[in-house]
Amino acid sequence: MFELKTNEDIGVYLKELILSKYPSCRQFCIAYLQLQGYDDNQEEIRKLTNRFSNPSWEKGYSNL
Secondary structure, eight states: OOOOOOHHHHHHHHHHHHHHHSSSHHHHHHHHHHHTTOTTOHHHHHHHHHHHHSGGGGGTOOOO
């Protein structure tokens, strides 16, 4: 069978995966927002970056 991971485990994994591909969470946020069509929108960058700095993100409560 397989084992289900907790939301906290998934959050930690995602953060590690992001940081393995981008130098910082902020750089990931900028790339993500550009793909979503928010080019150079400093307010959106700030809001999304704040989500990553929120400790509950690693618990799997983020809603990207």
